[in-house]
Amino acid sequence: MTSHTPRATTPSWAAAAVCAVAGVAVWQWFGNANRGYIDTASLFYWWGFQWSNKGSETEHGWLVLGLSAWVLWRNLGNDRGLSSNDQGLRTHDEDGRSPGAREPSWAGGAAMAAMLAGLAVHAVGFMAQQARVSIVGLLLFTWGVLRLGGGRRWGVAAVFPLGFMLFAIPINALDSIGFWLRVWVVDASGAIARGCGIAVLQSGTLLVAPEGNYNYDVAEACSGIRSLTAMAALSLLAGYLNFSSWGRRALVLALCFPLVYVGNVARIVVIIFAAEAGGPKWGNIAHDVMGYGIFVIVLGGVLAAIAAMRRWWPEGGGKFEVGMPKSEVGRGLAEEAELPAPAAGGGAAGRAARPYLVAVVVMVVAVGELFFLRGLANRSVRGDAGVRLAADGTNPVELPAFLGIAWTGRVAEVSKAERDILPPDTGYSRKLYFNHRDPAKQVFLSIVLSGRDRTSIHRPELCLVGQGWTIDEAVRQQFTYPVAGAAAVPVTLLRVRREVQTPQGKRIVPQVVAYWFVGGDGVVASHWERVVRDGWNRVAHGRADRWAYVLMQTDASDGEAAALARMQAVLDATLPAFQPPGGPS
Numbered sequence: 001m002t003s004h005t006p007r008a009t010t011p012s013w014a015a016a017a018v019c020a021v022a023g024v025a026v027w028q029w030f031g032n033a034n035r036g037y038i039d040t041a042s043l044f045y046w047w048g049f050q051w052s053n054k055g056s057e058t059e060h061g062w063l064v065l066g067l068s069a070w071v072l073w074r075n076l077g078n079d080r081g082l083s084s085n086d087q088g089l090r091t092h093d094e095d096g097r098s099p100g101a102r103e104p105s106w107a108g109g110a111a112m113a114a115m116l117a118g119l120a121v122h123a124v125g126f127m128a129q130q131a132r133v134s135i136v137g138l139l140l141f142t143w144g145v146l147r148l149g150g151g152r153r154w155g156v157a158a159v160f161p162l163g164f165m166l167f168a169i170p171i172n173a174l175d176s177i178g179f180w181l182r183v184w185v186v187d188a189s190g191a192i193a194r195g196c197g198i199a200v201l202q203s204g205t206l207l208v209a210p211e212g213n214y215n216y217d218v219a220e221a222c223s224g225i226r227s228l229t230a231m232a233a234l235s236l237l238a239g240y241l242n243f244s245s246w247g248r249r250a251l252v253l254a255l256c257f258p259l260v261y262v263g264n265v266a267r268i269v270v271i272i273f274a275a276e277a278g279g280p281k282w283g284n285i286a287h288d289v290m291g292y293g294i295f296v297i298v299l300g301g302v303l304a305a306i307a308a309m310r311r312w313w314p315e316g317g318g319k320f321e322v323g324m325p326k327s328e329v330g331r332g333l334a335e336e337a338e339l340p341a342p343a344a345g346g347g348a349a350g351r352a353a354r355p356y357l358v359a360v361v362v363m364v365v366a367v368g369e370l371f372f373l374r375g376l377a378n379r380s381v382r383g384d385a386g387v388r389l390a391a392d393g394t395n396p397v398e399l400p401a402f403l404g405i406a407w408t409g410r411v412a413e414v415s416k417a418e419r420d421i422l423p424p425d426t427g428y429s430r431k432l433y434f435n436h437r438d439p440a441k442q443v444f445l446s447i448v449l450s451g452r453d454r455t456s457i458h459r460p461e462l463c464l465v466g467q468g469w470t471i472d473e474a475v476r477q478q479f480t481y482p483v484a485g486a487a488a489v490p491v492t493l494l495r496v497r498r499e500v501q502t503p504q505g506k507r508i509v510p511q512v513v514a515y516w517f518v519g520g521d522g523v524v525a526s527h528w529e530r531v532v533r534d535g536w537n538r539v540a541h542g543r544a545d546r547w548a549y550v551l552m553q554t555d556a557s558d559g560e561a562a563a564l565a566r567m568q569a570v571l572d573a574t575l576p577a578f579q580p581p582g583g584p585s
Helices: 013-029 043-052 061-077 084-088 107-127 131-168 173-195 225-242 246-278 280-312 326-337 348-378 416-421 460-466 527-541 560-578
Strands: 201-203 206-208 215-217 407-411 427-435 442-449 470-479 489-502 505-519 522-524 548-555
Touching (some): 013 043, 013 107, 013 131, 013 348, 043 131, 061 225, 107 131, 107 348, 107 527, 131 348, 173 206, 225 246, 225 280, 246 280, 407 560, 427 560, 460 470, 460 505, 470 560, 505 527, 522 527
Antiparallel strands (some): 201 206, 206 215, 427 442, 442 548, 489 505, 505 522
8 A cells, every 4th residue: 555645735925926016906996985184096005094193093003013023033943842743744745845834625615715806805995985994904804815825834824913013003992982981081080180199170071170280181192091002012013922822812902901001091190290289390301201101011911910820820841931821832733743634636736826816816806806896986876965955066065044933044154264174066965044133152063974985074073173172071972853743863962171370361162063964864963873873884785875973162161061051042943954853765
């Protein structure tokens, strides 16, 4: 009986290069469907622009890219921590090849599946106009290319570095998390200061000394969300480099979350103590110094925890450097050594053909996706406008100028900056309403109607902060629709304030802001509800509605109840004019 050494396909960088070219073409020419703020079809440019734009707060992307490249190089360069038994599997067959260096006959299937999945994910992201989803597809596709070209060695080495690149994706959802983190940090800091005998006053995220010797507003930068993002990435990297099991790595990552909170509370408390002792000058110095102190607290705590785990809770077999448990590496090599010989095509020609077969399949699918995305980008939009339209078909219907005998509306012009930033097919209609009995009591009503690009409208939290407002709280509210039997209008209500200079000195101006979104199939109160519903409609139904973003704002110096009553009075006379009951008809 003749024994046969198993035959298998060999990695092929030439085939991988063909797949890479196909992928680059897709993500370069039809990678980005969002053209509202960054007018480019290239996902590579869109992503890189975020790393260079301060407003995106993703400037750490370059660092993440560099660390990912270093980890990939490191993983490829070490000996994978193989035990002596694993090394024993590296016996040579009659062709002079090591079984550990050869690829099983199904290996190209894993690479092909990853690349096809990446293309599919990108198609969904393009249809939903979600560039971040397309980035996930790009990372999947990249792993498939590396797996096909470099085999198991490159595939295993690239898993963590590509996953680590997720930290370089701008995620606006962190703004909402940051708001609540600000509130928790301020609450804890104020309580600690008062417990130590310092009579600090708190108003939302504002901390004030009764004597007036300091006044600190805990801004978004002090919420901890930026340090949370950076420290989560560094903690995960530290856990990866020190442990081989994903359970321990996840534990190290989890440790950074309470430490970030503790670090930011410590920062605010130190600022309060310094300001109490030496006035605003000392407080400002403490503010700058403790910006670095947070990293000392968090990173020091994480590294101390890692050292303690390595000393008192070591992993079996000692340190492992690769990012893949030894048992998993050994099992992988053993599976390769025990693979049965293929029934046909097991010779050198068969081994060489399979990677190119994968390349052909990926190329065909990529070309098909190019044509599909091109047709999608050029086709006319099918969907409904969220509000009634003016005769030009672009702008919302003009708001009424007179609301009975109580209110008069004056047109509020759209700034040039807004028109320059937003796409030209964005529509506007807005008025500032004055009460005849008390002209100081005004209500601002604005409608912004998106065009083809969903990014024509966004969360008001971004604009309000940019205009100098501090958001103290966000709650759900409902306004009554002035038609019998009509459903109430759900809104998000923001309690905001701003410090202004008056002849009598500085004073805090409180206001309330209410906003909601109206699409072709209903009304939602939040940005994320709109994103989810709009994405589903685009992907599942091929429908791109023109969503309307409606905002109202009024002064709340006379109390929130009076402010809400003014808003309701204006809506009673304007809602039927621009928003049919329950949404568009």
